[in-house]
Amino acid sequence: MKHARLVGLVASLVLGVTACSGGNSASDTIKVGSINGMTGLFQTPEVAPAVKAVFEEVNAAGGINGRKLELISKDDAMNPQRSTEAARALIDSEGVVALVGSSSAVDCGLNRTMYTRSNIVSIPAVGVDPACFTSPNIAPVNPGPFKLLTALLYYASETQKHDKVCLAFTVLPGSGGGIDAAIKEWSDLTGKSLAVKDTSVGQGDPTPYLVKLKAGGCQAVIYNAQVGPWFAQAKTQGMTDVDFIMMANSYTDANAKLIPEGLKAYVGTEWQPYTDETLPGNDRWSQVVTKNKIQKTAFSQGAVMAADVFVQVLKGIKGEINRESVTKAFKSMQPIDYPLVGTPWVFGPGQAHNPIEGSRFVKAEGGAWKVLPEGFIVPGKN
Template sequence: MISKLTKIGAIAVAGALLMTACGEDTNSTKASAAGASGGDIVVGSVNALSGGATFPEASAASKAVFDAFNASGGINGKKINYVITDDKGDPSTASQSARDVVESKKAVAMVGSASLLDCDVNAKYYQQNKILSLQGTGVDPACFSSPAVSPVNVGPFLDTEMTLTYGSEKLGLTDICGFLEIAGSTGPAYKAAIDNWSKKTGKSLKFLDDSVPLGSPDFTPQVIKAKNSGCKAVFINAIEPDAIGLLKAAEAQGLTDVTWLFLTSTYTSEFAKAAGSAGKGVYVPAEFAPFTDPKEAANKDWRALMEKNNIPLTSFAQGGYLAATYFIEVLKGIKGDITRQSVTDALLAMKPIDNPMVGTPYVFGPGDKHGSNTAAWPVQLKDGAWVKASDTWMLQN
């Protein structure tokens, strides 16, 4: 996974630049009756399956859930036809993928999507066409600011607030220094998250450097800055390879007595192995019940289904599984024909759904923006493996 994410910034920037061009389609389809009685229930997703950064586990997990549901008889004799599209890390392809699913395939909803581009490019299009998306992995700000998209995950911005809160309030850290890698239009959202942390805790960063190059080959300048500034802890929103590069540079410069506050994007088995001895003092807020604990009861059904279908155990797979699971529960409550309109109505009126894999109930609802997952489980990198740093969820309001 580390090598796959090295181009994440370039792709995100491209999506942001073309957001307006691709997202504001005034040629709205009249497919409100999509998925009407007489055929399968079509459900779609837009994913990064090829290109510089890929996230195949989310849609694969959703498909596994839907396949199991179909094998058990579906709903009222109908089965779910899950259409998975690949945006290839390209804004134009992301736009066309959504239109193919919504207009040609006449999907009733989007479920389990995992893409750097989908929300930026397609959120307004979904809103115009009155189709809703249960995002498997929300990444960019548009995923959390659209009435048509409701991610099942926490996302990097609340993640930022949570890891800082855990550091200052639970670990009692002081002199926390901050670094940001800015991709596309994410800067204001990250800074707003830091401001929220500061307002709620009364704490502030020793400094915030938002000029860190994404994909930098050498993090020595940042390490020296942290060392000379007397930082006792360091927060950074780095992706896997960059976080590894920072840790290795710190080890080389003898900066080994600081605590590192990272985001969920580094919570992988591959990261734990690559960090090695340099990963001492790393803390991360896991967005779902920690999957690296094989004894975690909340993940029992998810783990069994993933292993049965040879799907890698990752947070992305957890998000896709939950999105499909929530969607099926909503479907079961619909009386009459299952159409795009009836599904949209049901999602907007749904009651919150509890699941032990998350710390807060999921709900779509009628709001202008969505983000019902506001809990994380702190984990710590210890002796080359992730371990729980808490015996319960951390909630962020």
């Protein structure tokens, strides 16, 4: 069913089905904004080009009722002042109707009030900041770190059937409350609690943390910090019977090569694992990024998805397309099944938006990631 819905969406994009009447002249463009990390500490250079590629596909097929989509991307370099200036310029100077495919680590927390005050919606490709999931005018297309953490805990206890599930985390400023909420959600669903909870993991010698986990009898460890030194020391400690389950940021080819033979290492992904292009939804994404010579990453998956769902909602608008009509359309839309993720995506009228839940899992084998067969694990649903 999900694949059929995507086929229908792609057909709509290619045929350029019109969705509005009246309003601005056909020569006008529909301006769309995006705030991305092109430079700085959190870089996502593949995201804006992937969103633009989807828009160009729509434009080549006639646009939206003859109007072209124009993406205006701003680099905030993970700098608070630049991020705020970028949002203000997009909204006030450029007159964008929405923000689509943002991938900034600081945008949501800094600009959420501005988005609400300006009655504009943002559909980030990558939600990072907790504020991305707790704001009335922002709805990312990824689960984000906290829904993902709940899924990892649920996978450890319910799929892998472990009784002693442990957490070894590096906690970034402002994320402690989200982590506690994710653990509570898992506990409420399963009636279980952590055998060991350590949120003091640093970047130095991992030995003390691993010794503590080993002494606690941990059968599964949910982990989010450095990969190489951690697993080298886990090998030294003889922790070959422990399932180490990592967050999505560890899902890279380089990290797969750092896992020593004999250790069990898993990663929970936010979208379909991008390393297997035969999975549902990856065919659409792969076609877009390959044609446009864009890097194949999970972030570019989020970019294509954000652009696709935006276009689908835009095509359902009757009448003029402007900021007001676009916001109204997203606040009243029906859920969209999209096979790159585990649950339908919807914006809706709420004060907080975290519509995507669940994770697919990969396991390190022979220096590469192997996709596991369970499909998306959605807490409370499988």
